[in-house]
Amino acid sequence: MADEGCSYDHAVAAFPALTRTNAATLATGCHPGRTGVFGNRVWHPELGHINTAVVDDVRRLRGAGAMPQASVAERLSRSGRSTVVVGNGSAGCTYLLNPGSDAGHGARIASVGPEHEAHRSVPSGVRAAIEELGPRPASDDEALEWAVAAGVVSITTRAPDLLIFWSGQPDTAHHATGLTSTTSIEAIRRTDRAVRTLHSAVLDTGRECNLILTADHGFCETIESPELTGTLDRIAERSGLPPNGFVPTFNSGAVFGYFEPGTAPRLRADMTARIVQEPWAGPVFCADAHCPDGAFPLSLAVSGDSPFTPDLVITMRTEPADQCGPADPPARALHARADGTQPYSGVHGTVHPADMRIPLILHGPAFKTRTRRDEPAGPADIAATAYTLVTGAPLDDVDGRVLTESLRDVTDAPELLVEERTIRRGETSVSVRRTGSHSYLVGGVSGHRTPPEHRDPTQGLAEPAASGRQADSGNEE
Template sequence: MSSHPTFLIVSFDGLRPDLISPELTPNLCRLQSLGVTLSNHGTVYPSETRSAFPSLVTGATTSRHGMVGNKYVDRSVSPPRYIDTADAVLLRKLDLESGGKLMSAATLGEILASEGRSLAVLATNTPGTTRFFHHKAEDFGHVRLSGHFREACTPDEVLAEAEARVGPLPPEPPKTEPDTVGQDWITSAFLNVVWPNYRPHVTILSYGEPDITSHFHGTCAEATRSIIIHCDRQFGRVLDWWEAEGRVEGVQLIAVSDHGHITGHTRVSVIDGLRDAGFRTGVAPAPDVDVVVVPGQVGALYLAEPSDEQIARLVARITEQPWCGPVFTRARNGIDGIAPGSLGNHLVFADHARAPDVSFSFRADDGVDPFGLIGGTFYDNDRRTGLGVHGGLHPKELAAVGIAAGSAFPAAGSASAVPSGICDFVPTILHLLEIGRPNTMSGRVLHELLWDTQKANAEIRREVFEASLGRFRQVLRRVQVGDATYVERGTAAS
């Protein structure tokens, strides 16, 4: 074994921890028996993929890395522009335009490169998400392979090598069909090309399912169950390799997800609701638009003239609606937002220069969906009711998978109930690699997994924040472990 361990992070996009079972995920269950399960583990707000995975690789909340949502309005330029971060080519352009400041926190790939070490990425997510795992890979000659999208792959010779060995890059299947071929391709590319030929110090292997299938079929529909089983089977190939070879060579194996799903039960239109109140709305900045309503499951509202009065008027309007959940605006003090009824967006670590003037979650509840899973919500998209959504502050949206196995995590077959989050993995990896962590990181070292008994007994404190306006009342719950803070739940009622 080398003096420093190596790491493999395997991600399952959108997998709820309560769907891990011997029936659906026997191989993830096998990993649990070999490692430590984080049983009180969560993601960031908003609970969206292209906020959460940047948090994974920066060890930081959205307030620090700046990816405030899957889509946002960029007001650093005139006129302001609408950004969809699914576009890998656009993300590269934005990074170059900004002098390398697309992300406002140091990423794992950059930190490793500065120490002469490497990060490899293999992913079947959108091109933009794939780039986010290591957005500067081409600058360092590091490997980044997409299971579908050539524009997200680098270097060309490694892609050519993978295609020669594994087969041509498969086209992206229609969104209505579970993506099996992509998962097979990236698994084979890791096992047959990237690991044997390049031995990265850290690898991220990211399955883009069951997220897509959950969105188009439902949280635990037959198609969703089948793709969970399929991804687990591909992971089983990786786990077989790890048990036979990787573990002996010092590879530490970490399984994660970026968020969970709940079920959209009532479709609404935020644009129509605001239009009825006299706002001129649109989905992108334009001369005749007062309020940009960014499409998606997290309400992100950008005003053309974001005065305190206009923000308060907007909050007063949305808090009258039955679909309105927790609402955040820029801070007026340590708790309240500038608009009556809102909480400060710093409380959910969303106070970045790119943040919307008003952000809100749709009102969610603990109802049981048609598949027997807890969690339902209002939603705003063009799909039918009964399908999976995420982005907000329901505990089942915030819940994420976290399992760690290997020589660094000695308590095999155990579980840790200490609250933890997606920002904690990279600080822990850097600690084990004996690399200093930048001050941009908000996550903590998971000492309780390392049997680091001197440091594992951090104090746990819970906090509750409330705000109200008329009949609207919201409650936000957080938990602190040492210096790290995790958002546990946000609710609202009329």
């Protein structure tokens, strides 16, 4: 499909490169700085800890004002168009793809998660056909096949204007077993087969199929999986913060930091400056107006002023070597975890280009054929482009741009200038690629500090484990 269609060489995830960050951005066309959905685990002074894999947690977050934007599915519904979301990630992830489904705007089908969140606003004909598939399987593996079958039934029973299909399979396998394991390779193959099955199902109805294939983030192999709760507590204490004055949340390759409201700017800056010096820290992003030397302003990576923005996004250290070709060994990064939690073999959420980079292939009659593009692009642009493909109108008031350079019918679009710049803080740097008025964080490099001698590269690494998922929140990151 990449060879036949229009493929982007510089597509990147919304930063931070985490699952639910990107689900919310893909759903709305808005970046996390405006949705306020920054990651998988977030904190808010009034709500406490929120796990966005859990639907009720996301509802609480939205109830407090996060993700105020209507989803693409919701907007399409208001103009009489239909959307079906089929989610094979956590129930919270599926919900984020269209929260409006609770109120009848577009259908939502979740193959994973609690039974009472399995269907919302599914047309009765489709619902009856899905019930004939039998109950949702308990195992993660079978849940993907069930989701594909539900997608096919949705297409054949009442073809929607937009189908969003989300497979959680490769992510779960990569975290548990690393990138090169048999389990991971099989997960990719199964997802490939799922795409083929859904694509064929649309063509079999006699309709055209414009297909956009992408991912929510890239991946690195885990170098080491340090437990950081105690470390961060000690740094906070040395910075003069009171107990619980700094709340971390752990997001795989990133740690979000929240200062208690009212914390003096001097203490915040002191703590940030200390974290920058830590041997496990890669680029550190600071939302403060007074960002200390060594940290990067968060506005370089994320625009918007959502009150749910973390004070710090601490990305984990990465190795400079990138995975340039399929045969190269995977890029590597540290995985951060709370004390007592499970190490993972695969990690994302850092600024390593391997974490930020995503596939983006546009295939079908609306798109140019046999084209490779140099422009940066991401999930917000996919939302804007999908909306315009269905309605012919632009999606107003979003961060994403319509990817006009990919469209077959648009032959007079001005060539957009692409430029990339690198911003340095000592030995650490991040790179931003721009096209027109849109900018994208495409990667970063950690300083080359010598790791502590006691470091054992195998310490804290997970034994390859069979992929599996608890009923609700699960392993998805």
